[in-house]
Amino acid sequence: MERIERRACFGGWQEVHRHRSKAVDGEMRFAIYLPPQAAQGNVPVLYWLSGLTCTEQNFITKAGAQRYAAEHGLAIVACDTSPRGEQVADHDAYDLGQGAGFYVNATVAPWSQHYRMYDYVAHELPALIEQHFPVTKKRAISGHSMGGHGALTIALKNPGRYSSVSAFSPIVAPSRVPWGEKAFAAYLGSDRETWRAYDAAELVKTANEKLPLLIDQGDADEFLHTQLQPGLLQEAAKAAGHPCELRMRVGYDHSYYFIASFIGEHVAYHAAAMHP
Numbered sequence: 001m002e003r004i005e006r007r008a009c010f011g012g013w014q015e016v017h018r019h020r021s022k023a024v025d026g027e028m029r030f031a032i033y034l035p036p037q038a039a040q041g042n043v044p045v046l047y048w049l050s051g052l053t054c055t056e057q058n059f060i061t062k063a064g065a066q067r068y069a070a071e072h073g074l075a076i077v078a079c080d081t082s083p084r085g086e087q088v089a090d091h092d093a094y095d096l097g098q099g100a101g102f103y104v105n106a107t108v109a110p111w112s113q114h115y116r117m118y119d120y121v122a123h124e125l126p127a128l129i130e131q132h133f134p135v136t137k138k139r140a141i142s143g144h145s146m147g148g149h150g151a152l153t154i155a156l157k158n159p160g161r162y163s164s165v166s167a168f169s170p171i172v173a174p175s176r177v178p179w180g181e182k183a184f185a186a187y188l189g190s191d192r193e194t195w196r197a198y199d200a201a202e203l204v205k206t207a208n209e210k211l212p213l214l215i216d217q218g219d220a221d222e223f224l225h226t227q228l229q230p231g232l233l234q235e236a237a238k239a240a241g242h243p244c245e246l247r248m249r250v251g252y253d254h255s256y257y258f259i260a261s262f263i264g265e266h267v268a269y270h271a272a273a274m275h276p
């Protein structure tokens with residue numbers, strides 16, 4: 001592992017590292033914010049998953065989360081959204097291939113060789129973070145859009161692993177919307193049964209740990225009615241008796257201006273769950 005960025009930020013450190021990932025069989029980058037409290041002892045970790053087209057940079061440069069992480073004594077880890085490199089399969093479209101890993105383990109060639117972002121985020125990354133940084137084993141997970149889908153599905157699939165989960169403008173039913181249908185058909189193949197394992201609106205029906213789902217969604221989001229449709233998760237959660245709070249925010253769109261406006265509330269929410 002090699003540290004490639006380190007900047008002082010709100011009394012702590014914003015760092016970026018690169019390392020060889022077994023899960024994706026290639027180099028991955030992640031950002032980690034270490035709050036001032038990490039100089040004194042171990043701190044809990046919020047994992048952040050970004051959306052389409054993002055790298056580890058978007059969240060750390062645009063969301064303004066560091067000030068809240070410093071206040072609450074949380075580390076925040078933000079990873080890249082796919083494997084990268086010339087040897088890694090790609091597509092011209094922004095919503096498939098590099099920058100669009102969808103947090104699944106691809107089973108179909110050519111994607112199956114490197115696109116194993118589910119294993120990377122759910123298993124390899126936390127093990128690496130817990131080995132090398134001053135952190136506890138308390139974890140929370142959140143994300144935006146494709147990353148909101150990643151956060152919800154990874155939390156639902158791993159009972160006991162996260163103290164809390166939240167999402168901004170998530171893709172909640174990828175099997176039923178164009179972004180998800182395109183990516184899942186490519187990465188998982190045409191048998192839609194296999195898609196259910198990565199669909200929050202399906203997973204919530206059978207989740208035995210009822211970890212509350214917190215969602216913030218702008219009502220002026222240009223993708224709300226086509227790609228996101230949070231009501232599909234809200235209805236499925238209600239039918240399953242799974243707590244789900246959907247907060248519609250008047251006037252906000254899909255951008256990081258929206259995330260920056262409410263990230264403080266999400267950091268406080270995760271801090272309360274991890275520092276009981």
Ligand SMILES: N[C@@H](CCC(=O)N[C@@H](CS)C(=O)NCC(=O)O)C(=O)O
Binds near residue numbers: 051053062144254
């Ligand atoms: N139409 C957009 C879709 C991509 C998009 O909105 N990406 C969101 C996540 S789904 C994002 O976070 N973009 C990067 C940024 O705003 O910094 C594009 O072509 O770039």
